[in-house]
Amino acid sequence: MSGFIYRISGPVVIAGGLENPNMYDVVRVGKEELIGEIIKLEKGMATVQVYEDTSGLRPGDIIKSTGMQLSVMLAPGLVGSIFDGIQRPLDKIRAESGDFIARGINVESLDTKKKWKLKAVQKKGAHVGQGDIIAEVEETSLIKHKVMVPVGVSGTISDISEGEFTIEEPFATIKTESGKDVKVAMLQRWPVRMPRPVKDKLPMEVPLITGQRVVDTMFPVAKGGTAAVPGPFGSGKTVIQHQLAKWSDADLIVYVGCGERGNEMTEILTTFPELNDPKTGKPLMDRTILIANTSNMPVAAREASIYTAITLAEYYRDMGYDVALMADSTSRWAEALREISGRLEEMPGEEGYPAYLGRKIAEFYERAGRVHVLNGSIGSVTAIGAVSPPGGDISEPVSQNTLRVTRVFWALDAALANARHFPSINWLNSYSLYADDLAKWYEVNISPEWSGLYKKAMAILQKESEINEIVQLVGYDALPEQDKVTLDTAKSLREDFLQQNAFDEVDTYSSMRKQYLMMKAILQVGDEESLAVDHGVPAERMSKLEVKQKVAKMKFIPEEQIEEYSKDIAKLAAEMRNIKVAEE
C-alpha cells in the first residue's frame, strides 16, 4: 500500500505509487508518519493535505495509505475531554511530547484500557433496529452514555451481557435477518465528513435558554436551530460563545476553538471544571467536549476540526440529547479551505475563496436540526458559529454565505463594544427568524403577555433611534416631553436590561422568569412616566426617582429575591402617580 512523495508545497504533498487510493483516505506521510488525507487524484498521483507541519519532508520519502476515511471514535470517554482537530486528545499528546506539540504523534482518541460499568437495557431475544439503545454507561455525572445499535444493523439480540467492559470488548451479539452475527462493542467509528442519518427533521418549537437577556428575550435561537455571530475583533464574539457554552440549557456542549487563541481554550479548561451547571449544580465540564485547533496549529487540521465537532454532536443527538455546538470561528475554517484550495491551484471565486465555499458552509449548518433520530426519540443539534469578517465588514463571502443559511443573526457592533456595552449585540440590526415559532412556547411557559411586552420593547428601541436622529438636529431640550420619556425608557432597556455583565456573579445568568420581571418592570415604569408627563410633570425630573435606581439595580438581585424585589418596584411605580401630581 505504500507509495512515495513526489512534491511538497506547504501542507500539500503530491504522492505517487499508492495502490488504488480513494478520495479522502487517510495516509501516513514520511518517516515521522504525519497524518494526511487524500483530497485529489490525478493520473496515478494523489494530492494529500497534511495535518501537521511538513518541514523536512523530501521527495522520495515513503507514504502509506490506511485505507480508511478520516473518522472519529465514538464511545464513552468523550465528554470532559479536549481534543485537537483530528480527535487526538491533547492531554495524552502532552504526556507523550511535553508542553509543545511535536509532529507525528500517534495517540488513540479514547482510552481503550479503561473499563466502563455497562448496564444492558435490552434483553436477549429482543428485536432491535439501527440506532436503538441497548445499553447504558454513566459517562459523567451529567451524561448517561447510551450505546446504540450501529447504523445499518438490525435483527435479534442473540446475546447480551452487563458488567465491566472496555470500549472495544463486544458485550452483545445481534443476529441479522440474513443470519449474520454482528458483535457489538461500545466503540463505533464514523467518518466525519458524512452526516449521521436521522429519521426525519422536525419544526423548531423550543428555545435554547441561554440566560443571556438579549438572546433569550430579543433574538432567541431554537433548540436545533442555527445562529451566526459576526463581529469585528474586540466586539465580544468569544465572550458570547463562552457564555452560551456555560449557561445554555442544552444537555451537552461541543465547543470548537477553530484557529483561535490558545489562551481562550485554557480559560475554558480552567474555569469550566469550577463552574456549576445552573440546572443541576454539577460541574460544567461534565457536559462539555472541547476541540482545540488554535491558530498556530496546522491549518489542514483546522479544516477538519469543524467536522470532527459536528460528528460528535450528532452522535450524542442520536442518544436523544439536545446538543449545542459552538464554533469559534468559522472564518478560520473557511480560510483553511482557501489556503488548501490555493495550494491546489484551483480557480478562485470571491476574495480568493474557492467557488464551493457557499456549499460547504450550507452543508455544515444543514447538519444542525431538531430531529426524530433513528430510534424514534427526539434529539437536536444547535449550531452557533462565530464569524470574523475582515475589518468587521460583513459584505465579505464567509459572512454572506453564513447569513444565507443561518436563521438567527446576532450583529455585534464595534461602537457598542467601544462604549463597553456588552453583549454588544445590536438590537436594530439583529434578527431571529425563530421569534414567531417560539412565541407560543414563551406564552405558555413564561407569561401570556410575553409577546406584547417583547413587541413593545422593540418598538421603543426602534423609536429611540428615530428620535436620536432628531436630537442630532435640534438638540435634546427641543424635544416634546413624551419623546423624552421614550428616550428615558429606551435608555433603561439598554442599560438595565440588554447590558449584561458576564463577569458579575449574579448578572452573568438570568432565568426566563427574571428576564420577564425585569422587562415588565422597565415598561411599567415607562408607562407611569408617560402618564405623569401627561399630567404636566417634566420628564427630566423623573430620572432621579428612587424607582429608577431600583430598576437599574435589578440585574444584580439574586434569583431567589427577585419576586419580592419586583413587587417593590411595582408598588413604587404605582405610587408615581400620586407623588408626582401632588408635587405639581
Next chain:
Amino acid sequence: MGDIYYKTISQITNVLLFVDGIKDAAYNELVEIRLEDGRTVTGQVLDTRDGTAIVQSFGETRGMNTGNTAVRLTGTTAKLKVSTDMLGRIFNGMGKPRDGGPEIVQGEEIDINGSAINPYSREEPSEFIETGISTIDGMNTLVRGQKLPIFSASGLPHNKLAAQIARQAKILNKSEGFSVVFGGIGINSEEANFFKTEFEETGAIDRAVMFMNLSSDPSMERIILPRLALTTAEYLAYKEDMHVLVILTDMTNYCEALREISAARQEVPGRRGFPGYMYTDLSTIYERAGKIRGRKGSITQVPILTMPGDDITHPIPDLTGYITEGQIVLSRELYRKGIYPNVDVLLSLSRLMNQGIGKNSTREDHRGVVDQLYAAYAKGKDLRSLTEIVGEEALSQGDKAYLKFADLFESKFVNQDYYEDRSIEKTLELSWELLSNIDRNDVKRVKEEYIKKYGKWEEKNGPK
C-alpha cells in the same frame, strides 16, 4: 546534502531560484548559495519535487547567474544557537552579531519556527504587570504571558510608549523585572539608535537581547527576525526561568515583506495583495507568547505596528487584532492636542484584564470604576460631537458635566509624563476624583459599597 554543489539553476526571478536536478531537497531546508566572487547567501527551499527545487534567497540576487552560481543543501532547517551569552548583545536578522562582538559559540541549537504550545499545557495569564501608565494599568491592564500590540500610525510616539513600558514594567510587590528581547524589523537607524540608547541609559541592555534588521537590510530577513527573537525568548523563559518582554517593531514591515515574497512566488493574493495565509503566519509569531503550567518563566509580547492610512480595518491591524489579546490604539487626535501617551482608550482593549485585576492583585473596585470611566468618556465624546452641531446650550445640566468629564479625563488621566511612573493606587484614586464630576446617581457600574468606600463626591460637594 553535504558537499554537492548544484550548478543547475535554470531560472532566477527576483528572489526565487529554480534549481534542477535536485532529487531530495527537504521542504523548508536551508541552502547555501555560492556566487562566483565567493560571496555566500543563505536561502530556503519553498517547494520541492523530484527534479526541481524552488529556493528563496534571503539576500539580494544581484550578481547571481544561471551558469556558475552554485547551490548546496545544508540538510537542516533554520536553527539558532541560543545561550545566556546573548544577553547584552545585538544581532542582525540572520542571528549574526552586529555589535562587533564574537559569535555565540556555546549553546543549544533550536529550530526557529518553534512548535505550538499544547493548549492543554498553557496556564492562564493572570499576573498584573504594572507599567506605571494609567491608560494601560487602569483601563487596558497587561498581564504576564499576554500579547498586547500597540496599533499606531506614522508620526505617532509608539516607540516612546514601548520604551516607557520596557523601562517601568514590574510586578506589584515583587522586585523581579523583565528581560527584554527586542526585534527591530525594517526600522530605520534613528529608531534603532533610540532603543539602543534608551536601553543603555536605563541599564536594561544587560538583560536585553536585540535583533535589528534595518530598512536597508534584505527584506527576507524580516521574515526570519521575529522567529529568532521568539526562539531566544522561549529559551530564556522556559530554560532559564526568566520573565521575558518581547517588543517587535514594526510588524507592518514584516507583513510587507511577507507580501513581497508571496508576490514573488506568484501566489493568489488575498485582501490588498497580502497572502491568504497571513493570519496563520502571524499567529505563529503572536501565539508564541504565554505561560506554561509548571514552568517559571513567561513570554509577554508587545508588538508594534503602524496602521497604513490610520486605518484599523487594514489587513495588518485587522488580522493582528483577531489573534492578539487586545490592542492599545494610539490616536492622532489626542496627539495633536499634545497629550502623551495618546492612547485612545475607547478603541483599546485588554482581553485578559479581568484575570489580572481585582481584590487580590490591584483593588476590589478596579473593574467597576474602569467600566464607569469608559461609559462616561464614551458619553462625553458623543456629546462633544453633538455640541458641534447644536451648541453647548442645548445640553442638559447633566450632559454638560459629561463634557467637562471628557476634557478632564484626557488632560489628567490619559496625559502623563514620559518619565512618570504612576502607581495603580494613584490611577484608581484619580479615577474616582474624575468621576466625582458626574452625578452620583449615574454611577451604575460600580457596587454601592465601593462608591461609599472610595467615592469622592462628599469631599467635593459637602456631605449629602
